[in-house]
Amino acid sequence: MTQQTTTTVISKWTKILGILVLALVLNTHYAQAQVGQWNAPASANQLKNPLAGNTSVLKEAKKLYTTNCGPCHGNNGKGDGIAAAALNPKPADHTSAAVQKESDGALYWKMTEGHTPMPSYKQALTDTQRWMLVNYIRSLAKRK
Template sequence: MKQVTKKRIEQTSLLAGFLFLALITFPALLQAQTNNWNAPASANQLKNPLAGNTTVLKEAKKLYTTNCGPCHGNNGKGDGIAAAALNPKPADHTSAAVQKESDGALYWKMTEGHTPMPSYKQALTDTQRWMLVNYIRSLAKRK
């Protein structure tokens, strides 16, 4: 009888532990999966001083590979080597959703960051961030 009671207590404790863990992590997981990252409307007014400039793409590719590739992947699909450990998952820069964003919104997101993506305000110059916007635009054309 003691053996059955002890086992039942262990099972109940284990179940309670799993339920507790689920209750504290579920809201965070739900928020991460439904949390859309939208730039403010004012970001759409930012004008890309390098719009249409393809001469910057070679240097922009190097910047992208170094700064964006680990998470977004070198082809921008959101499948970099660090992507599996991230929540929310990195955006697919070739997707219609990303490509329909304004240049200003993409620039703003790089500038400000949003966990787990860092801010690049200090790490990259304004020009480098605009170069990356142009590079992200070029990724959709390679699809």
């Protein structure tokens, strides 16, 4: 191999290595962002729960929760559902002070938008069903 060919090969491998390192750095940054705190935008806090305080929806909301949220968050909302062990980040404990202090709008927004590994429920559940789930999540803290 000539000196020029060797230099060209080294140059190409250096570029490839640089691209791989950049990809690794970006992937690590993205993964850390995903594991970090999940905050709803400030605008979500302005959303008003049309079912606030409506306990008549809790029976139906419990069914929705068990079906859609229970596999990850557990039927009692502790974040210990059957699928929780395989998830990163781990599902939130809906009975915790951290979740309970969030606004209804923030909880609704999170259900609507989703955040890996949690799916978006924008298409799967109606607006009313998502608000019902917010009310149900509120009721979980009272059962601790």
